[in-house]
Structure formats: structure tokens, C-alpha cells
Amino acid sequence: MKKFFKVLLWIVIMLAAIILIGAFFLPSKIEVKVTKEMKADQKAIFYYVNNLKVNGEWSPWEGVSEIKYGEIAEGQGATMTWKDEMGGSGKQLISESKPYSLIKTELDFGEQGTAKADFFFDEIKDGTKVTWSFESDAPYPMGRWFGLFFIKPMIKESYVKGLNNLDSITALVPKTPMVTIEQVESTPLLGIKMKSTTEDISSNMAMIFTKLAAYIGNNHIVPVGPPVSIWHSWSQEESEMEVGFPISQENSGNDEIKTRNTYEGKIATLMHKGSYEKTPQSWGILMQAIQKMELEQNGAPYEVYLTSPDIEPDTSKWKTKLCVPVK
Missing domain, CATH: 3.20.80.10 (Regulatory factor, effector binding domain)
Structure with missing residues (x-):
């Protein structure tokens, strides 16, 4: 029995060592970048990202409820807050908006930390290339392991879904002048x-x-x-x-x-x-x-x-x- 506990103790020590030492070699930030070429022009796509009130039409996030918008809902200074089915909450702020090339946002998840998510819009021959990026700190040690193997893949999957949704919606927008x-x-x-x-x-x-x-x-x-x-x-x-x-x-x-x-x-x-x-x-x-x-x-x-x-x-x-x- 003592031998069993001794082996178990060594296993626990080895796992702890792997977690603590291995974390030193893992990224200290969670970084995701997804790019998609879309059919619509820059103005149409920019509008659907820059106006928080229409974000829900293409957003990949499900189970989000109790959405509230600030006095400004479009462009620099626009804000929104939300709660989800799991009891979490968050706030989004458009910190910078440059028609029709760049939108920078700041995300606040409360106790879960903060992040930055930016959009870049580049005109191409047959439409627009959209890049959606995400950056957040990964606390040592567990945050680095969790971020690399769970959060990063989850965000990337959601970003791919979101950009596909955005492409589908904006492709249907008629070629009318954009407001x-x-x-x-x-x-x-x-x-x-x-x-x-x-x-x-x-x-x-x-x-x-x-x-x-x-x-x-x-x-x-x-x-x-x-x-x-x-x-x-x-x-x-x-x-x-x-x-x-x-x-x-x-x-x-x-x-x-x-x-x-x-x-x-x-x-x-x-x-x-x-x-x-x-x-x-x-x-x-x-x-x-x-x-x-x-x-x-x-x-x-x-x-x-x-x-x-x-x-x-x-x-x-x-x-x-x-x-x-x-x-």
C-alpha cells in the first residue's frame, strides 16, 4: 500500500513539474487571427461590424441574452453589454473606428479577464478581405495550458463561423449607397x-x-x-x-x-x-x-x-x- 502511494506521489510530482515547467515554454498570450475573402464591398461589411445593433445578425456566439447598448451604438465609443446562459457577462467597446479599413474593440469579461479583438478590411479585386484578430493574456501556469488547448481552438472555430455568417449576410446586400x-x-x-x-x-x-x-x-x-x-x-x-x-x-x-x-x-x-x-x-x-x-x-x-x-x-x-x- 505504501508503495502504491509512493508511486502515486511521484506521478503527482511529475505532473506538477510538467505543468509548471512546461508552462514556461507556452505562449503568455492567446492570439488568434482568421482571414476570409468576401464578395461584398468594404462599406457594406464595415457597417455590419461597426454597428453593434446589427452584430447579432452574424455573430457566432449563441446563448447570449440581455443585450444592452450604450448611448452610442455605432463607431468609436459604441458599447454593449450582455449575459449568457452560463451566467457569464461581458462588455464590448469600439475603441477605434476608421472607415472603411479598421475597427478595434476592447472586451471585458469581468473576473475572466480582458481581451482585444480587431477587424481589418482590405479591398481586393472581387470584394473584401476581412481579418478578425483576438489577443488576451494567458496567466501562468494553467491559463497558458487552458488557453493553448481549449480557448484558442474554441475562438478560432467561432471566428471562422462568424466570418462565414458575415459573408453570407453581406453578399445579399444590394449594391445601393451605404449610409x-x-x-x-x-x-x-x-x-x-x-x-x-x-x-x-x-x-x-x-x-x-x-x-x-x-x-x-x-x-x-x-x-x-x-x-x-x-x-x-x-x-x-x-x-x-x-x-x-x-x-x-x-x-x-x-x-x-x-x-x-x-x-x-x-x-x-x-x-x-x-x-x-x-x-x-x-x-x-x-x-x-x-x-x-x-x-x-x-x-x-x-x-x-x-x-x-x-x-x-x-x-x-x-x-x-x-x-x-x-x-
């Missing part, structure tokens, strides 16, 4: 405010731009950006708008031409491509997206005309940036 959230600064706008019937908007705007161009030329003013129209009100019968050019500093103007400071803050924006007559369809997409993201309009919508019809006669190449102040 993004941006932060804009205020700038002086030299413009004219007017009312117009729907059928006369184009001719009236052309007349106003002619007046502004003459005033700018006569007063040696250099615009600092493309022309803008701010839509104060709109209806099928009559609309009220303000058309102007951003300038570097305020100008006294005249009885008709005034200077005002533009909106500063967060906007939801969409790039319309094509003739001006087709902007209502793009405006509909933008307003639906704002509603879906549960954002609140915070000012008058406006358009930025990035293509001059005088330089580019092909209307299919015209680009108009549609913007809505939000909060």
Missing part, C-alpha cells in the same frame, strides 16, 4: 435663401448659383468647398431652401446674399450617384436608415454637389452627398 455616420465642423456659408415650386427648383437654383458666382468673382472670394443647398422645408408644392458656397471667413454680403455658419456635429450621410432628378430615391434610403438606427434628426437636411455639370456632362457620373444632422 455612414460622420462628424462635421461648422464653416461660413455664403448663400441665398429662397422659396420655389417643385417644377421651378432646377431653374431657380441655377439662377441663384449664377448670382453667387458673380458676387464671389466681383469680390475676389475663394470658396473652400463645393456648393451646398440646405433644405429648410420641402413639400410637393413648394420648398424653402438655402443655396450657397462655403468660404473661409464671414462676408458682409448684401440685401439678398447673406453669410451664416453651417451645422456642426454628427450627420448621417449617403453618396448619391446620378442625376438630381433621382435624388428622392436616395433620400428615401437615407431616411429609412436613420429610422432603423434609431437616430433623431437634429437640423435641416442638406446636399453637397461634388460634381459640376459644366465640367462633367454625363449625369451618371454626378456625385451628390446627402446629409442629415442627427443625434
Whole structure:
């Protein structure tokens, strides 16, 4: 019997030695990196990762419940918390978001530790290459053994599943303009405010731009950006708008031409491509997206005309940036 316990003791000592000594040679961090080439473009894929409220549509994690979102749910500063069926909980923070190339997140699992998970988006010939990485400390000694043989394979399997889900969902997204959230600064706008019937908007705007161009030329003013129209009100019968050019500093103007400071803050924006007559369809997409993201309009919508019809006669190449102040 003593011999048995002596052998058992030696086995325990040998196992302990293997665990303690072997752990010195194991990685001190758990690192996972999974890459997948997807069919969709960068903007579509970026949106599904950058907006925490739509993460659940492709997330590989099952059994997650009681999800709560912070005041910011998209982009840098966005947060969410959750609980799972096993009684665990966690928090995710988007610490950095660079459209449409990089998203960095920080994960906090409470007593189970913290981790970093990042996404990299690279444009390729037929779509987008997405890389999803994970990094966390592996405490000595058991954390290193457990991390290498259990946690790392489990995370890798989940990442592969998640990227496959993301690929399947974004492949179904139609090739429509993508709505993004941006932060804009205020700038002086030299413009004219007017009312117009729907059928006369184009001719009236052309007349106003002619007046502004003459005033700018006569007063040696250099615009600092493309022309803008701010839509104060709109209806099928009559609309009220303000058309102007951003300038570097305020100008006294005249009885008709005034200077005002533009909106500063967060906007939801969409790039319309094509003739001006087709902007209502793009405006509909933008307003639906704002509603879906549960954002609140915070000012008058406006358009930025990035293509001059005088330089580019092909209307299919015209680009108009549609913007809505939000909060």
C-alpha cells in the first residue's frame, strides 16, 4: 500500500513539474487571427461590424441574452453589454473606428479577464478581405495550458463561423449607397435663401448659383468647398431652401446674399450617384436608415454637389452627398 502511494506521489510530482515547467515554454498570450475573402464591398461589411445593433445578425456566439447598448451604438465609443446562459457577462467597446479599413474593440469579461479583438478590411479585386484578430493574456501556469488547448481552438472555430455568417449576410446586400455616420465642423456659408415650386427648383437654383458666382468673382472670394443647398422645408408644392458656397471667413454680403455658419456635429450621410432628378430615391434610403438606427434628426437636411455639370456632362457620373444632422 505504501508503495502504491509512493508511486502515486511521484506521478503527482511529475505532473506538477510538467505543468509548471512546461508552462514556461507556452505562449503568455492567446492570439488568434482568421482571414476570409468576401464578395461584398468594404462599406457594406464595415457597417455590419461597426454597428453593434446589427452584430447579432452574424455573430457566432449563441446563448447570449440581455443585450444592452450604450448611448452610442455605432463607431468609436459604441458599447454593449450582455449575459449568457452560463451566467457569464461581458462588455464590448469600439475603441477605434476608421472607415472603411479598421475597427478595434476592447472586451471585458469581468473576473475572466480582458481581451482585444480587431477587424481589418482590405479591398481586393472581387470584394473584401476581412481579418478578425483576438489577443488576451494567458496567466501562468494553467491559463497558458487552458488557453493553448481549449480557448484558442474554441475562438478560432467561432471566428471562422462568424466570418462565414458575415459573408453570407453581406453578399445579399444590394449594391445601393451605404449610409455612414460622420462628424462635421461648422464653416461660413455664403448663400441665398429662397422659396420655389417643385417644377421651378432646377431653374431657380441655377439662377441663384449664377448670382453667387458673380458676387464671389466681383469680390475676389475663394470658396473652400463645393456648393451646398440646405433644405429648410420641402413639400410637393413648394420648398424653402438655402443655396450657397462655403468660404473661409464671414462676408458682409448684401440685401439678398447673406453669410451664416453651417451645422456642426454628427450627420448621417449617403453618396448619391446620378442625376438630381433621382435624388428622392436616395433620400428615401437615407431616411429609412436613420429610422432603423434609431437616430433623431437634429437640423435641416442638406446636399453637397461634388460634381459640376459644366465640367462633367454625363449625369451618371454626378456625385451628390446627402446629409442629415442627427443625434
